[in-house]
Amino acid sequence: MASSSFEKKKYKVIGTRPVRHDGADKVTGRAIYGSDFRLTGTVHGKILRSPHAHARIKSIDTSAAEKHPGVLAVVTSGDFPNLKNKIANLGEGSVNLAHLGANVLAHGKVLYKGHAVAAVAAVNPHVAEEALKLIQVQYEPLKPVVWVLDAMRDDAPLLHDDLRTSSMGKKGDKPSNISAHIHFETGKVDEAFAKADVVIEREFKTASVHQGYIEPHVATALWNEDGHLTIWTSTQGAFTARQQTAELLQIPVSQVTVVPCEIGGGFGGKIAVYLEPVAAVLSRKCGRPVKMVMNRDEVFEGTGPTPGSFVRVKLGATRSGQLVAGEAWLAYDAGAFPGGMIGPGCMCVFSCYEIPNARVDGYDVVNNKPKTQAYRAPGATQAAFACESVIDELAEKLGIDPIELRLKNAAKEGTRRVDGPVYPRIGFIETLQAAQASEHWKSPLVGPHRGRGIASGYWFNIGLKSSASASVNPDGTVSLVEGSTDIGGTRTSVAMQLAETLGIRAEDVRPQVADTDGVGYTDVTGGSRVTFATGLAAYEVGLDIQRQMAQRAALLWECDPAKVACTDGVYKTNGKSIAFAELAGKLGETGGPVVGRAAVDPQGSSNGFGTHIVDVEVDPDTAKVTILRYTAIQDVGKAIHPSYVEGQMQGGAVQGIGWALNEEYVFDEQGRMQNPNYLDYRMPTALDVPMIDTIIVEVFNPAHPYGVRGVGETPIVAPPAAIANAIYRASGTRMRELPMSPPRLWAAMTEKKS
Amino acid sequence: MAKVYIPAQWRDLTGGTADVQLDGHSLKQIVAGLEARFPGIAARVCDDGRIAAGLAVSIDGAISSRGLLAPVEPHSEIHFLPAIGGG
Numbered sequence: 001m002a003s004s005s006f007e008k009k010k011y012k013v014i015g016t017r018p019v020r021h022d023g024a025d026k027v028t029g030r031a032i033y034g035s036d037f038r039l040t041g042t043v044h045g046k047i048l049r050s051p052h053a054h055a056r057i058k059s060i061d062t063s064a065a066e067k068h069p070g071v072l073a074v075v076t077s078g079d080f081p082n083l084k085n086k087i088a089n090l091g092e093g094s095v096n097l098a099h100l101g102a103n104v105l106a107h108g109k110v111l112y113k114g115h116a117v118a119a120v121a122a123v124n125p126h127v128a129e130e131a132l133k134l135i136q137v138q139y140e141p142l143k144p145v146v147w148v149l150d151a152m153r154d155d156a157p158l159l160h161d162d163l164r165t166s167s168m169g170k171k172g173d174k175p176s177n178i179s180a181h182i183h184f185e186t187g188k189v190d191e192a193f194a195k196a197d198v199v200i201e202r203e204f205k206t207a208s209v210h211q212g213y214i215e216p217h218v219a220t221a222l223w224n225e226d227g228h229l230t231i232w233t234s235t236q237g238a239f240t241a242r243q244q245t246a247e248l249l250q251i252p253v254s255q256v257t258v259v260p261c262e263i264g265g266g267f268g269g270k271i272a273v274y275l276e277p278v279a280a281v282l283s284r285k286c287g288r289p290v291k292m293v294m295n296r297d298e299v300f301e302g303t304g305p306t307p308g309s310f311v312r313v314k315l316g317a318t319r320s321g322q323l324v325a326g327e328a329w330l331a332y333d334a335g336a337f338p339g340g341m342i343g344p345g346c347m348c349v350f351s352c353y354e355i356p357n358a359r360v361d362g363y364d365v366v367n368n369k370p371k372t373q374a375y376r377a378p379g380a381t382q383a384a385f386a387c388e389s390v391i392d393e394l395a396e397k398l399g400i401d402p403i404e405l406r407l408k409n410a411a412k413e414g415t416r417r418v419d420g421p422v423y424p425r426i427g428f429i430e431t432l433q434a435a436q437a438s439e440h441w442k443s444p445l446v447g448p449h450r451g452r453g454i455a456s457g458y459w460f461n462i463g464l465k466s467s468a469s470a471s472v473n474p475d476g477t478v479s480l481v482e483g484s485t486d487i488g489g490t491r492t493s494v495a496m497q498l499a500e501t502l503g504i505r506a507e508d509v510r511p512q513v514a515d516t517d518g519v520g521y522t523d524v525t526g527g528s529r530v531t532f533a534t535g536l537a538a539y540e541v542g543l544d545i546q547r548q549m550a551q552r553a554a555l556l557w558e559c560d561p562a563k564v565a566c567t568d569g570v571y572k573t574n575g576k577s578i579a580f581a582e583l584a585g586k587l588g589e590t591g592g593p594v595v596g597r598a599a600v601d602p603q604g605s606s607n608g609f610g611t612h613i614v615d616v617e618v619d620p621d622t623a624k625v626t627i628l629r630y631t632a633i634q635d636v637g638k639a640i641h642p643s644y645v646e647g648q649m650q651g652g653a654v655q656g657i658g659w660a661l662n663e664e665y666v667f668d669e670q671g672r673m674q675n676p677n678y679l680d681y682r683m684p685t686a687l688d689v690p691m692i693d694t695i696i697v698e699v700f701n702p703a704h705p706y707g708v709r710g711v712g713e714t715p716i717v718a719p720p721a722a723i724a725n726a727i728y729r730a731s732g733t734r735m736r737e738l739p740m741s742p743p744r745l746w747a748a749m750t751e752k753k754s
Numbered sequence: 755m756a757k758v759y760i761p762a763q764w765r766d767l768t769g770g771t772a773d774v775q776l777d778g779h780s781l782k783q784i785v786a787g788l789e790a791r792f793p794g795i796a797a798r799v800c801d802d803g804r805i806a807a808g809l810a811v812s813i814d815g816a817i818s819s820r821g822l823l824a825p826v827e828p829h830s831e832i833h834f835l836p837a838i839g840g841g
Contacts, residue, residue: 087807093839094807168763168834169798169806180808182836185762211841268841339808343836374841420759420833421812460838464819526841604816713841 007700007707012568013500014706017643020492021511026262034218034234034261035293042220043072045275045282045292046128048118048135049302050110053144053368053671054157057108057117057137064134065120070127073285074135075278076118077105081250088247090240095272099337101248103371104277110139111159111336112370113672114301116274121282121290144368144671148331149310151177151367159366163338179338180364182346184419187357192325196316200393201327204386206720206738207664208308208333211375212655212683215264216299221279222289229283231276232259236266236485237524242516244273245280259515260485267655268374269304271524300676304373305665307332307340311386313349321400323409326350326358326418330383331365335372340364341379344460347419348717349383351458352428352609353391353409358418368671374526376652377459377713381659381720385738388455388721393734402454402725403436406611411458427635427699427709428456428609434695435611440631449618450628451729456611457717461710462527463602466534467520470498470509470541472594476581478502478545480511482534483522488651488712489644490530496640497535497706501542503569504580520599528710531640532606532701539705540598549583552590556583606701608714610634612653616726623746625661625727631693632718637701637709649715650692656719658684664739682741756830758784760792764834767792781811782822784832799834810837 025031062074083097101107106115118135122128143157150156158175165172167181193199219233229251235241238258246253263270275292282290294302309332316325328349334340346362395402410429416422435441435454445452468482480495495509522534546566553571554561556578564573569580587594615629632649639645662682666674675681700707724735733748755775760768768774768791776787789796800806800822810817811824812833818824826832 087801089804089807093837096807166808168761168836169801169809170763170766180836181763183762268839271839343808344838347835347838374839376841378839378841419835421815421835422831424815462817462838527839601819603813603818603820 011500013496013506014638014640015642017641018492018496018506020489021495022486022491031262033215033264034220034232037220037232037261038291039220039222039289042289042291043121043123043286044125044128045119045121045279045290046125046132047116047278047298048132049298050106050113050115050117052110052139052141053113054142055110055139056142057106057110058140059138060118061136062118065131068131068134070123071120071131072288073121073282074118075281075285077107079281080105080248083248088243090243097247100244100272103337104248104274112368114298114370115336116302119278119282121286146368146667146671148308148333148365148367151365152331152363159336159368163366177366178363179334179366180342182342182362184346184360186418189325189327189357189359192357193316196324197319198394198397199314199316200390200397201312201314202390202393202736204311204389204736206309206382206385208305208369209659209663210300210305210681211267211269213265213267213269216294216296217270217274217303218293219275219279220289220291221276221283223280223284228255228257229280230257230259231280232261233276234263234270235260236263236270236487236526238483238485238516239521240271240524241273241276245276248277249280257515257517260513263485263487266487267376268378268526271526272304272373274303296678297676300681301673302370304335304371305369306375306378307334307372307382309333309382311382313386313390315390315394317394317398319398321398321405321408323353323355324357326355328360330362332379332382333369333372334364334366335369336366337371338364338366340372341374343379345379345383347417348380348458349387350418352411352456354411354415355418360418376655376716380457380459380717381656384455384457384717385720385724388718389724389736392725403432406456407432423607425699425702426607426609427697430697430699431456431609431611431633431635434633434697435613438613438631438633438695440613440629440693445615449620449730450615451726452613452615453722453724453726453729454611454613455718455721455725456609457714459528459608459713459717460605461532461608461713462529463533463604464523464527464529465601466522466537467599468534468537468541469519469595469597470545472545472584472587474585474587476504476584477508477510478504480509480538481514481519482511483514483519484530484534485525486513487525488648489641490525490534493531493640493644494534494538498538498542501539502545502580503566528608528712532704532708532710533600533602535640535708536602536704537598537600540600541596544598545594545596548594548596549580552587552594553578553583555590556586602703604703606637606703606709608635608709608711610714610718612718612722614722614726616723616730618727618730623742623749625740625745627657627689629690631695632715633695633697634711634714635697635699635709636711637704638698638707639696640706640708642696645696645711646694648712649694652712652715653692653719654684654689656716657689657723660720660723660738660740662739662741755828756784756826756832758788758832761834764795764798767795778826780822780826781824784826785822808837810835
């Protein structure tokens with residue numbers, strides 16, 4: 001891609017901050033979320049969930065529920081096709097359909113408290129809930145296993161009798177809860193450690209945390225008399241929801257339309273389907289639209305948290321601070337079914353540094369928790385908490401400034417990661433330099449019990465498939481249709497790239513997110529990919545329209561289209577010129593509508609690096625941690641709409657603060673979550689955090705015409721390590737377990753004193 | 755020739771060899787070349803004629819979504835990695 005001309009270009013739209021196109025609907029409450037949607041004749045579905053974390057289902061008797069007045073349908077897993085270990089490719093990854101189906105409604109066994117067992121559709125939600133109580137399920141309780149290291153033991157209760165450990169495709173010979181083992185190795189690791197002047201090895205634990213989206217899962221399904229199924233839902237990816245639903249029901253994708261409603265947060269947790277196929281089968285059974293809305297406890301207990309983890313990191317360095325060896329051992333929860341976040345965890349643990357000799361072992365472990373799902377840079381935060389804490393300790397031991405130590409070892413263009421690939425142009429060093437030059441880093445931190453911490457983080461950012469089309473209106477505006485659910489303001493960031501390409505105002509593009517029949521295939525809004533990949537599609541749409549508009553101008557001027565040039569939305573040839581809007585008014589007389597279209601599939605990562613600085617105060621009596629000041633610094637390639645980039649950086653930082661300080665699933669001995677509500681599962685509120693300052697670093701990404709890198713996920717990676725490092729400087733206590741909540745920190749501080 | 759890096763966990767099939775040079779214009783040809791030299795390795799790469807679930811292929815630093823049809827250049831660098839998604 002010709003990047004050099006774009007890299008230095010002055011933009012008219014990109015880099016500005018127009019009002020978002022969906023802003024008025026959002027602030028007036030007129031935007032249609034899944035819960036707002038209602039069809040005539042809608043009935044309501046509710047799900048019966050397991051009270052046990054691990055049990056065999058001996059029988060399910062739904063007869064009394066079916067006879068209950070107001071009940072229209074009851075379903076169990078017996079109403080679904082039998083899916084035997086079929087692997088379906090979902091674009092952003094693949095899924096074992098038997099596992100996906102058994103997560104939607106349990107087959108034979110329940111594997112976590114809250115696992116869906118049966119569902120009822122009734123005239124209203126209250127009748128549906130009454131009917132759930134009439135369903136008789138006979139369970140044979142089994143011993144649960146929750147902690148990841150316990151689940152790895154040879155004598156651990158097995159969740160799946162047929163699960164064998166896969167070592168990059170090589171299957172183990174006995175049943176195990178370890179579904180996958182990953183191993184990377186480069187250089188001569190043991191030799192390098194033996195020669196290192198300083199070696200530090202530490203162990204870290206992190207609790208399960210939820211994505212914590214405000215909007216619960218919701219879906220309405222209508223299985224029409226003509227056999228067509230339409231689903232209105234809150235999803236990060238309409239096409240993947242369509243495919244999962246079609247696969248689970250064993251019907252063609254063409255028989256399913258998924259309409260993505262506005263979404264109240266997803267963060268990776270709204271990619272897998274939960275309610276959609278259940279609502280569909282209920283609708284097929286009762287012939288009515290069926291709406292299902294989860295309560296908050298169902299969201300916590302029945303949908304994906306991110307993995308709890310155990311990580312051991314060992315680093316070796318010379319006295320001058322050169323990293324010479326690294327070793328990491330990671331075990332992550334997969335939850336009830338295989339396929340957690342261990343792969344990216346292993347690939348990210350040393351991704352910020354050039355370490356010539358390194359070894360990484362990672363384990364994906366099933367245990368009696370909800371099936372883990374992606375959460376903003378999935379797997380990276382746990383790994384960075386460990387690595388960045390050890391880096392900080394290493395800096396202290398060597399007497400080197402923590403930024404200088406990072407700069408000395410920072411990954412850069414040409415660095416080979418431990419998993420193999422070589423980085424193209426990246427901007428990690430630039431984020432460290434920006435941190436070093438920041439007002440925050442240069443300001444003294446005064447007062448007792450206060451400390452400053454710093455940490456860095458990496459996330460790949462992905463490309464994948466996006467489609468878009470746009471039609472030129474006679475008034476000079478353009479209607480853009482795309483398939484990416486708008487979570488972080490991407491309608492506008494995508495529209496701005498089309499506007500820039502066409503040389504018109506952002507306000508003159510009207511973006512719309514279409515359903516699965518209204519736009520070409522588009523992968524999920526995830527992986528920090530939309531502004532990058534759907535933005536690339538919009539750019540290509542712009543080029544297509546520009547080409548057609550030049551032909552129309554040529555027709556008006558009776559010249560060769562190749563002789564028509566376009567600059568900033570003005571078409572010119574031989575002293576004649578016509579602006580885009582004026583030319584748009586002449587489409588009727590020059591051949592009719594102009595519609596641009598594009599489908600793209602950019603390969604590779606756009607590689608996002610961030611560095612965060614935080615000041616904390618630790619109450620010596622209560623161990624409560626107060627965030628005094630926070631600065632997030634990130635290489636974003638090119639900030640299309642800086643306000644939304646800042647918003648992503650701030651949002652990621654705040655989620656990371658919650659993960660660091662308070663959020664955790666608390667389980668009892670029977671593996672039951674004890675805090676499935678927002679009173680007891682403590683997420684940060686506006687009262688808990690200061691303004692998050694942001695510093696945008698722009699290192700042009702040569703793989704995108706406007707230099708864009710993904711933004712959304714990287715900012716959650718660094719916060720827990722940065723805060724742990726700050727707490728150490730404030731209290732003298734190194735915390736190696738998340739969350740660093742007052743009881744846990746108080747215990748650690750007390751232990752240290754004694 | 756393309757340089758193919760063998761994951762540490764497949765080196766039981768390669769006698770410890772960590773990388774090989776192979777001719778091929780597509781990943782399919784590269785996998786065939788690997789199988790010819792190290793019998794059994796194709797079963798680690800592919801499942802039912804496609805790249806195995808959970809596996810990703812990086813060609814010249816970019817994860818390819820084109821499976822076995824992915825083009826390979828004469829000096830490409832190929833890695834087999836765990837598949838990743840995003841949040």
